[in-house]
Amino acid sequence: MPLIVEFELSTPILREVAVAASQLTVEQVYQLETGATKLVFWATDGCFEAIERALETDRSVDEYTLLEKMAAKRLYSARLTEWGADRLTHPAAAANDIAFLEITVTGDTQVRARVPSRDALFAYRESCRERDVPFRLQRIYHETEPEGGQYGLTDRQQEALLAALEAGYFDVPREATLSSIAERLEISDQALSARLRRGQANLLRNTVVGDDPI
Structure with a gap:
């Protein structure tokens, strides 16, 4: 039976860019006919001038293109350097029939x-270690298991959302x-950001999106 696994990677890919942005969300990873690898990702919040300076200097990025420009986020395509492509774990995932459903970079991935x-x-974990990419397992469950209780929230997502609401986030x-709430919950900023984002997505799917129009 397939499993859903949540884990964290300390990958050097887009590291400088992630520091400049509030959050990166990877939409697609693909290989060109030349053998080069490209990432398509959203950069959310942050100073976009700083983000694009980071794209110029990040060791994992060979060149980039701005695909879409919005008020609070921008969509970029970045071709990886050979050094960056060597540290990409997607080939190892594909070799083991692992499908990435969601990728968010907020410091760690x-x-x-x-x-x-x-x-x-x-x-796959062993392949990450061979690439010197630390792997930390966070959660594992069967795909058929319900992800949470009311509105599809897990206990940790509900805890994070309530803490953020009560604190005035x-x-x-x-x-x-974000840091003050993460400290209160005794988790990293990255873990809290992921819980809030996934919790909000579950709320929307089970309330706004779940309501069929009459």
Whole structure:
């Protein structure tokens, strides 16, 4: 039975860019006919001038293209250098029939993936180690298991959302920082950011999106 696995990678790919942005969300990874590898990703918030300076200097990026420009986020395509492509773990995932469902970079890289078996997961983890990319397992469950209780929220997502709401994180202007809430919950900023984002997505899917128009 397929598994859903959530894990964190300390990958050097787009590291400088992630520092300049609030969050990177990878939409697609593909290989060109020349053998080069490209990433298509959204950069959210942050100073876009700083993000593009980072794209110029990031060791993993050979060249980039701005694909779409919006008020709070931009879509980029980045061709990886040979050094960056060598550290990409997607080939190892593909070799083990692992499908990446969600990739978010907020310092470290948060991944949600569908994995055919525990043996495949262990083989992928070993491939990460061979590339000197630290792998940290966060959560593993069967695909058929419900992800959470009311509105599809997991206990950790609900805890994070309530803590952020009570602290004034969603107020305008904000009355709390991500770091202060993460410290209170004794987790990293990256883990909190991922929980908030996934929790909000589950709320929308099970409320706004889930309501069929009459």
